[in-house]
Amino acid sequence: MIGHNAYVIGVDIGRTTTLVALVNGNGEILNQMEFPTLPEKGWEDTISRIMQAITSLEECIPEHGIWSGIGIASAGVINCERKNIVYASNLGWHNAEVGSVLMERFNVPVRLGNDANLAAVAEYVWGTKKDVQDLIYITVSTGIGAGIINGGQLVQGKSNSAGEFGHITMDVMGQQCKCGNYGCLENYCSGTAIAYIADRRLGKLKGQSWTTKDVFEAAQNGNGIALDIVKVAGIYLGNSIVSLIHLFNPTKVILGGGIINNDNMLFQEANKTINNRCLPTMRNQVTIQKTMFGKEIGVLGATGIFFMDEVSS
Structure with missing residues (x-):
């Protein structure tokens, strides 16, 4: 100490x-x-x-x-x-x-x-000042990861590899991930995935590949396909968070990372899915919020x- x-x-x-x-x-x-x-x-x-x-x-x-x-x-x-x-x-x-x-x-x-x-x-340590003993932090950026605090202790696992949230399988018949598995969460709602899906569904943007910023701006401006891309990403993210809530029964789930910090639409779509899919008693016990840190x-x-x-x- x-x-x-x-x-x-x-x-x-x-x-x-x-x-x-x-x-x-x-x-x-x-x-x-x-x-x-x-x-x-x-x-x-x-x-x-x-x-x-x-x-x-x-x-x-x-x-x-x-x-x-x-x-x-x-x-x-x-x-x-x-x-x-x-x-x-x-x-x-x-x-x-x-x-x-x-x-x-x-x-x-x-x-x-x-x-x-x-x-x-x-x-x-710094955000809740010990007031919340059970929380999950999820980062959504180029990739996706999670950190889990259970009973005031960091869950790390046998080889310090716990929290590879981006590599849980969302679709057993899905596309191969860079990790070698198929249908990983990162393939559907990471920044890399959102930009890739936009390229595939919308074609190149002025001859250039789409960025996540481009996709979110297009969605906010009423582009139906871009809006659907963000909505589907939010559904995948929200469903996976529901699984974490059901497994760990946390008091707080905090989302951060470049994609979440720079856009509110994905967060809102994920939250809608959590509200619809989570067991009511467990949903009522957990707060879903964005990180206060940069x-x-x-x-x-x-x-x-x-x-x-x-x-x-």
């Missing part, structure tokens, strides 16, 4: 940008640095620049503050014990030993976790993991 005079540096490694931030025991970001990830240069290059940022932020820790560790959030398959990224498809990295490199360089505890799981930690949710989760015991005590 660490006290409120503790300071943790959080790192959120995204496909496009990496955010590094100094966070105190109240969940306040005191200073932060952001820079391009450039994953194609290799994980060693990215970690080198992360270490430069950490060195700068270390100097911002108050004289009587205690630097309690470094937390890292990343997409992909994570080995929490060895503190390495086993595989991250969005980064193209295999066996990135980021934890051991940072521990050797800074000699402080390092904790590494999947970004969706740690987003759930951020909601629990892009900082990754670093808040990466730092929040150090305060889990403190909050749960």
Whole structure:
């Protein structure tokens, strides 16, 4: 357990940008640095620049503050014990030993976790302040993932792989997913899927592929096919959330990620489906809402993991 005079540096490694931030025991970001990830240069290059940022932020820790560790959030398959990224498809990295490199360089505890799981930690530690012991965070972006807090504890599973929500099967006869399975949820309501379906149903937009932003704008402007694409995506998303509610009986389901944060229509369609399909007693016990956090949710989760015991005590 660490006290409120503790300071943790959080790192959120995204496909496009990496955010590094100094966070105190109240969940306040005191200073932060952001820079391009450039994953194609290799994980060693990215970690080198992360270490430069950490060195700068270390100097911002108050004289009587205690630097309690470094937390890292990343997409992909994570080995929490060895503190390495086993595989991250969005980064193209295999066996990135980021934890051991940072521990050797800074000699402080390092904790590494999947970004969706740690987003759930951020909601629990900093968002609800322990008031909600059972919650699920769902991210809808390029892909789809979930983080589950059950009884004030993060559900990670045997190999820290729990929460691969985007790869539950929605259609056993569906198209093959990049994971190798067929009919995965990501094929129907992720940002990638919505844009792909628009290309297939609407043709190219001025010679270019559709983006999710294009689809949502077209739907809002009354394009019937675009509206149907968003509605169907919302139905798939809502149905899958119903399954999570029935399995875990949470008090709160929180949605975030670029697709949800930038559009209200998909959220509304998913919520309609949840209202129609969920067992009434369980629906009445759960609140469905958007996250109150922005892009900082990754670093808040990466730092929040150090305060889990403190909050749960």
